[in-house]
Amino acid sequence: MSQNVMDRVRATPRCDWPVADKEQSGIGNFIGLYGGEHIAATEFVIGATLVQYGCTASDILIGLFVGNFLAVLCFTFFCAKIATQTRLTLYSYLGRIFGNRLQKVYNIVLGLGLSALAAAGISISATAIRRILNVPIQLNWYPTSAKFVLIVLVLGAVITFIVAKGFEGVSKFATTCVPWMIALFFVGMLVTLPQLLDATGYESIRSPSDFLNLLNTHVWNGSSETGQHLGVLHVIGFAWTCNLAWHIGLNDMPMLRYAKDYKYGYASAVGMYIGHFFAWVVAGVFGATAAIILNTPLTQLDPGAVTFTLLGYTGLLAVIIAGWTTANPTIYRIVLSFNVVFSKVSQKRMTYIMGTIITVAACFPCVQKADAILVYLGMAVEGAGVICICEHFLFPHIGFTRYWNEYRHQDFNTPAAIAWGVSIIFSFGLVFTGIIHRNLILVPTFVLTAVLYTVLAGLAGARQKYPAEEADACAYRTALQDYANKMHQDDIPFTVTGVARGLRVIAFGVLAGFVVSGILCAQGVLTLAVFKSLSIVLSLGYFVCNGAALIISLRKTTSEKSRIPQKIQTGKEATP
Structure with a gap:
């Protein structure tokens, strides 16, 4: 092994190391992680939003089942496969394909989108504390109560401090919330159905058809307070697109790179079907029932009002915990993203900076529209993920060279920049002009980006072969993997024993x-x-x-x- 390769290995920042063999984790951790992140604050908002789609119960049940199935496949065969084959974070992987300068642009775009999502988690949690302190519901896009602003500021400060001081413990505690959150939605459904029956005068439920009829009559009855009347394809599209930034956008690579096998991507089904199917359905029943009991349109209620009406303080605790488990890992991702761009700022200082900005944004109730935030974030980063997917899976099959931009020693991949930019203009342009609904934009954007990048990359040098550069990169990557393995050979695993x-x-x-x-x-x-x-x-x-x-x-x-x-x-x- 040449001294040059060893010097490069020793100079490689820890964040760019591949996962060591000893760091690889069993499937149980991924079940907990997906449950913790996808049974969260956004579920209370999205479940209620689906009631306002103007769909029938069949549209919701079929649409969520199919859309979440497509999401699980994308998690497994796109994100998990690339993650386990490279063992790199998305940021390191993007550096190989995009070049360092374009990668930093991506990190800024992603960081801003995630900031909106973190703000949503904090603001949603604040609706629970708002209810405890009898602060008025915030119905405008801006705050109308100084007390609400104070609640958000305190909550945001606490969450930011916790993330800055001890993310390992926080992340592990988030996984302990999963069993309780699952139980909460299950118990909540059991307790809410009798309240819905009493409020509507509906007869008791004796069969599945009775249950479906109840949902069609009083929850998803085809009417909409917002004027939307969407169908099953829109629900499929929403369930599939909701986590677009994480599966096709590859933002779960930092987590899935620890998987022993790419098939651990199937663990995402826990989050998709318990969080994005069962919890959304239950939250929809929550919202419809609370609106009937309070004789108030659902658009005039927030998660705190809904859950307190049905479950009392346990419901408020659920909203607080769910918002916390949403905001904490999201802020951590944001800090990692911006640290790549602003490398001279320490991680702790970056946490406080971004935590402050996010907390201020959380004071504005408009950020609680988590469904729109998730979809727009996915639209913004989908093109970047598609480019990586094409280069990783397609290029070797059509005779193109994977990582060709790296081998040409270019820190800016112009074809990638053009294809990604066109994907953003295309998707947002069609959506904002009303030509296509935002829930249906995923597939046409995928196809356009894939074709455009493949053509442009072929013209720019991907068709060529780089044997010397490939051999050098292979030697470096092998040495770096050995180095990472050596550095982690004495790691102590987290264990639960004795009194614990x-x-x-x-x-x-x-x-x-x-x-x-x-x-x-x-x-x-x-x-x-x-x-x-x-x-x-x-x-x-x-x-x-x-x-x-x-x-x-x-x-x-x-x-x-x-x-x-x-x-x-x-x-x-x-x-x-």
């Missing part, structure tokens, strides 16, 4: 009691008032036990890591 394991058993016992209380309430054994009081106590008990277990495990892991020689932990003075 016992606390987790207690926590899940409490969670089982929470589910049982919901079942008893649905059967009329417990009154709704008793359930609301009991459920908040059980919910807090679950988080106290699970939180304590996490703290004990983190301290044990940190203690064991402290015994490792510092040079191994930091990556200094090691030889591959």
